[in-house]
Amino acid sequence: MSEIENQVRARGGGTRHRFRAAVQKAAATLAVLAFAVAAMVVATAPAHAAPAGLGYGNPADDALGWVGSYNVGSQYAWCVEPGIEAPLASTDGGTLVASFVSRSELAGDRVLTADDLARINAVTSTFGPTQTAVEHAALYFVVQAIANPGGLQADVEARGYSGAFDLSAFANWRLFSMPGAGPAAAAEVGQRAEEIYAWAMTQSAGPSVVPAGQLVFDVTGEDHSSGTVTAVANTVSTGTITLTGAIFTATGTSTLAGAALDTPYAITAIAPEDGPMHVSGEALFGSTAGGGWMASVYAYASNGQQIVAAGAGVATSAFTMTGEDPFQREPFFEPVVATSASTYVRPGEPFVDAVSFGVAEGSDAWVQSSNGYRQITAQGMVYGPFATHPAESDAVPADAPIAGTATVTSSLTNPAEAVTATSDQVASASGFYTWVWTINAADQGPITQLYLPDGYAYQDRFGQVVETSLVGPTVTTQAQPGAKPGASISDTAIVEGSLPTGGAELSFDAYRVPVVQDAAIGAWVTATPEGTEPGDLSWVCTDANRVWSSESQLITTAGEYSSGPSTPVEAGTHLWVERLVTLDGHVLAEGICGIPNETTFVLDVTTVAQSRDLTSATPTLWDTARITGAVPEGATVVFEAFRGESVEAACATTPIFTSEPVVLTAGFYDSVAPLEVASSTFQAAPLDSGTVVTWVETTRDADGRIISKGACGEPSETVLVARTAAVVAVVATGGFNMAPIVIAAGGIAGLSVIALAVMLLARRRAAVREEVAVTSE
Numbered sequence: 208m209s210e211i212e213n214q215v216r217a218r219g220g221g222t223r224h225r226f227r228a229a230v231q232k233a234a235a236t237l238a239v240l241a242f243a244v245a246a247m248v249v250a251t252a253p254a255h256a257a258p259a260g261l262g263y264g265n266p267a268d269d270a271l272g273w274v275g276s277y278n279v280g281s282q283y284a285w286c287v288e289p290g291i292e293a294p295l296a297s298t299d300g301g302t303l304v305a306s307f308v309s310r311s312e313l314a315g316d317r318v319l320t321a322d323d324l325a326r327i328n329a330v331t332s333t334f335g336p337t338q339t340a341v342e343h344a345a346l347y348f349v350v351q352a353i354a355n356p357g358g359l360q361a362d363v364e365a366r367g368y369s370g371a372f373d374l375s376a377f378a379n380w381r382l383f384s385m386p387g388a389g390p391a392a393a394a395e396v397g398q399r400a401e402e403i404y405a406w407a408m409t410q411s412a413g414p415s416v417v418p419a420g421q422l423v424f425d426v427t428g429e430d431h432s433s434g435t436v437t438a439v440a441n442t443v444s445t446g447t448i449t450l451t452g453a454i455f456t457a458t459g460t461s462t463l464a465g466a467a468l469d470t471p472y473a474i475t476a477i478a479p480e481d482g483p484m485h486v487s488g489e490a491l492f493g494s495t496a497g498g499g500w501m502a503s504v505y506a507y508a509s510n511g512q513q514i515v516a517a518g519a520g521v522a523t524s525a526f527t528m529t530g531e532d533p534f535q536r537e538p539f540f541e542p543v544v545a546t547s548a549s550t551y552v553r554p555g556e557p558f559v560d561a562v563s564f565g566v567a568e569g570s571d572a573w574v575q576s577s578n579g580y581r582q583i584t585a586q587g588m589v590y591g592p593f594a595t596h597p598a599e600s601d602a603v604p605a606d607a608p609i610a611g612t613a614t615v616t617s618s619l620t621n622p623a624e625a626v627t628a629t630s631d632q633v634a635s636a637s638g639f640y641t642w643v644w645t646i647n648a649a650d651q652g653p654i655t656q657l658y659l660p661d662g663y664a665y666q667d668r669f670g671q672v673v674e675t676s677l678v679g680p681t682v683t684t685q686a687q688p689g690a691k692p693g694a695s696i697s698d699t700a701i702v703e704g705s706l707p708t709g710g711a712e713l714s715f716d717a718y719r720v721p722v723v724q725d726a727a728i729g730a731w732v733t734a735t736p737e738g739t740e741p742g743d744l745s746w747v748c749t750d751a752n753r754v755w756s757s758e759s760q761l762i763t764t765a766g767e768y769s770s771g772p773s774t775p776v777e778a779g780t781h782l783w784v785e786r787l788v789t790l791d792g793h794v795l796a797e798g799i800c801g802i803p804n805e806t807t808f809v810l811d812v813t814t815v816a817q818s819r820d821l822t823s824a825t826p827t828l829w830d831t832a833r834i835t836g837a838v839p840e841g842a843t844v845v846f847e848a849f850r851g852e853s854v855e856a857a858c859a860t861t862p863i864f865t866s867e868p869v870v871l872t873a874g875f876y877d878s879v880a881p882l883e884v885a886s887s888t889f890q891a892a893p894l895d896s897g898t899v900v901t902w903v904e905t906t907r908d909a910d911g912r913i914i915s916k917g918a919c920g921e922p923s924e925t926v927l928v929a930r931t932a933a934v935v936a937v938v939a940t941g942g943f944n945m946a947p948i949v950i951a952a953g954g955i956a957g958l959s960v961i962a963l964a965v966m967l968l969a970r971r972r973a974a975v976r977e978e979v980a981v982t983s984e
Contacts, residue, residue, distance in 0.1 A: 259276075274396075275343045287515065289358035315357065335517070452476060698785060701767050849900070855920075
């Protein structure tokens, strides 16, 4: 015997109305509650008290009372017996009942009809899950109004209410002054109770039906792999359909839950490992019997106290249906590819193509297997290089060179998903390259071949724009190695290889390495940012350090292109960067900031010839240099001496002396503290009268590029020897504002010879003064 049945037998004088304590029943008087227990009984959970759920008031306070739900295990329940003592004792686990008698000490007991139970089931199942105090308080009035409207009226009247049956008025009376509720809550609960009650009156118990149905399959158009399945039954129902040999197109699975009746669902037949495609299915549906509600509720007993009820859900009656596809499905499967190759590829990189798979016009949809889509293998061939974009054609030219191959397989989960193809060879030469893809039945697995036309072979067109890549030209550069301050400098780009159709834009930028003066030592140092690796100059090439930009020039063929002369530049180290950009903005080539062949050193080298032992027939000679500007690491200077009867003759001969390279201390030097160096000395062979000795300085960077070179015959670099029987003189001219040095003997005659020499040198100075353009050896 259930606890509810025991509770019915145990109820007697212990029950009372909270506000009518004077109404005491004799202990022998038993309130008989007749109700039938439904055939389906759920397992009883361990006994536990029914704590207050959501609502207003206090269940343990007779004067205040409780307007709301009770928490019974994992769900909420509501009072169905107006005025009966609150369920404060332990409750059982609940019993599903199909008949019920609602007690009321003030208005009498009432037997609930099937519609009453269905409506209590409906409102508690529909609105009970809402987690708000207002909703649960509204259900407090609605459930009792359905179960025992007279008892609810009497209970409210016992609390001082006088008026007609009105759920809104009942809520206002109970909640208006209740702590934690108040006028606003009272009005909201009353309005919601009226709305829910009105809806409940439209609900009814579901009729008894014997549901039956079947699954109906159909083919969509000419595609043998596509179709629909429809569940047809004699009742209102939802359920789950499970397919064999097919999947639901929308979900990609063989099972669809929540399926409705008379609704076609798109399906895709799955190719079996052998034999023809065949589709069938079975379904489990639950009849809602015309949309009615189960005329049952879960009732929770509480040791003779108030019984509370919770919803039991929609009336259901499970039934199965099956169906089989009557069509013989013969697939017509013709896979193809759509591709998009990389527009540009750098030398030394592989060719890359994005390959997505699809089907040809008129083909069935992509064949599916039990674990996904059938996989297709495609072969790709890269042809090139071609000097210009190859013409598009159906066939590959017989003489087209092969530059690489690749193989890709379609995705198991989505054939249209692009797969990246990478060639087995890298680009080795500039030019145009184009992909061609093929799909052949012989390259596929034995099962997949069953679904392809006999001897199926597919090939896309040769020379398609989307399948063609350009390996851009190579660009090498040679910047002017050196120049004097105030001169212009330039860079040269040598472009070799194929250019895009329409050409590309070439431009040059020059940047000056910033220097700052060290306050402690007075020397100039590079303003290198903290953390920069030694020798790294990549930080220099920014807008802040740019000193000149060339005009952009459109080039359409390979060749040698100059930046043009820059504006005059300051002393220092200048770095060049060239950029070759397509008309659509893709960078084909860009120089690296700070590389040696893209560096120009701007410096000034002033030289002065020196001598001693002038009275000797073999005087000692050497040269000196004073340097300002940028001196690179590893730079050296070499001094060469030439002799002849005139400056022109001397400059046309081979040197009579070449110094060892003098290693220069790198840095930036100004005129206040220049870098000064000297060659080694040498003793000239006996010099005849009128012999000219002239010096030439050559300064190179660490890579041997000439960054400065003196002009042969410079006055400051020229020595004239004059000799008579009584006079041996060497006149050194120019040089750091030095006056001519004359050592004479023999009186007026010797002085006349010296004067003549000075005059000749003055004329020579004007003849040989010129700048020598500095070029790389």
